[in-house]
Amino acid sequence: MHGTPSLPPGRLSGPEELRNNGVVKNVGEATETPTGAPQEELGTGERSTRNRVARSILDHGPSTVADLATRLGLTQAAVRRHLDALVADDVVEPREKRVYGARTRGRPAKVFALTDCGRDAFDQSYDKLAAEALRWISQSAGGGELGDAAVAAFARARLAAQAETYRAALEDVPAQERTEALAKALSADGYAATARSAPVGEQLCQHHCPVAHVAEQFPQLCEAETEFFGRLLGTHVQRLATIAHGDGVCTTFIPRKETTQDQVTDQATTASASTAGRNPA
CATH class of the missing domain: 3.30.1380 (Muramoyl-pentapeptide Carboxypeptidase; domain 2)
Structure with a gap:
């Protein structure tokens, strides 16, 4: 009978919607959404791309902005915008990249990993x-x-x-x-x-x-x-x-x-x- 706090109904499998974020404001690069498209379609495109970002992290593990941009064919600015929204929704969280062996100079790269809540958004068994x-x-x-x-x-x-x-x-x-x-x-x-x-x-x-x-x-x-x-x-x-x-x-x-x-x-x-x-x- 005990229910774990769950995400809204309609769990994910691949390109389906990750949470219901409504119509997203400040729609980004023209490479992601066609110019002149209705606002509702733009919002849907935003959510679809956001799902791809989360799915890529699920499939490949904690990832940097550069990794995600390369995998998904997006600009790093677009990836950061989607990650900001996913962090706000507690779907992903930033972490310091784990370094094996001798540590190089400079700050370690930041990676983004799924939270428990984010994992629960995808189909489970x-x-x-x-x-x-x-x-x-x-x-x-x-x-x-x-x-x-x-x-x-x-x-x-x-x-x-x-x-x-x-x-x-x-x-x-x-x-x-x-x-x-x-x-x-x-x-x-x-x-x-x-x-x-x-x-x-x-x-x-x-x-x-x-x-x-x-x-x-x-x-x-x-x-x-x-x-x-x-x-x-x-x-x-x-x-x-x-x-x-x-x-x-x-x-x-x-x-x-x-x-x-x-x-x-x-x-x-x-x-x-x-x-x-x-x-x-």
């Missing part, structure tokens, strides 16, 4: 790795029901490691405000969560799920999270919809104590109908 790890856990436990139980145990243990942080967020919070407090704590972890009133209780909505692709294959992750919410809130809760299932949001129903099971079922039916067939936002 974390989802594939996580799914393979859970599949290995399942198979090592014997597969079938035993395998499912092993994955479920892992999912619960993963959440238990985060429990203290969430309990602290709900500590001393009045019962009627605990769902809202949980939503704020989840948002701080990247889940874009909100709480809203429902006819016979409240709904906790998570508009983003960092593990959605893995949870499609291993629903135990969603089930463990639902149990976790119930323990935190001190009441039985019911998951009505999940992004992993193809719904627009992950929705958890928190009933008032006097709510009947029939009312809970009605909430589930309504939520399923309202999110059926919707892809994650």
Whole structure:
């Protein structure tokens, strides 16, 4: 359930857009963008070139301005301008070039390297790795029901490691405000969560799920999270919809104590109908 702070949706693979920087002002050399092109096209060209600069650093490692200019066929002034923007966005960072052997006179050349944030902007295989790890856990436990139980145990243990942080967020919070407090704590972890009133209780909505692709294959992750919410809130809760299932949001129903099971079922039916067939936002 824990989300690493992530870049905006739409990760990179080669020439695609690196972050959404909008239309870039002070468009540079005519060698990069044709004269008289619409401002929106110029901005798109700027972003495309900026992506090439970041991609070149990814492919070749920490690079000097001169290295990048030669590789990409740009002027050094243009490269510096793009690097300044990438540094401002925490995509790259300047470093002193590491010198091996005897050091020559003068200041060492400055190189630019990707930050952790910059690396995360490019396509990663974390989802594939996580799914393979859970599949290995399942198979090592014997597969079938035993395998499912092993994955479920892992999912619960993963959440238990985060429990203290969430309990602290709900500590001393009045019962009627605990769902809202949980939503704020989840948002701080990247889940874009909100709480809203429902006819016979409240709904906790998570508009983003960092593990959605893995949870499609291993629903135990969603089930463990639902149990976790119930323990935190001190009441039985019911998951009505999940992004992993193809719904627009992950929705958890928190009933008032006097709510009947029939009312809970009605909430589930309504939520399923309202999110059926919707892809994650």
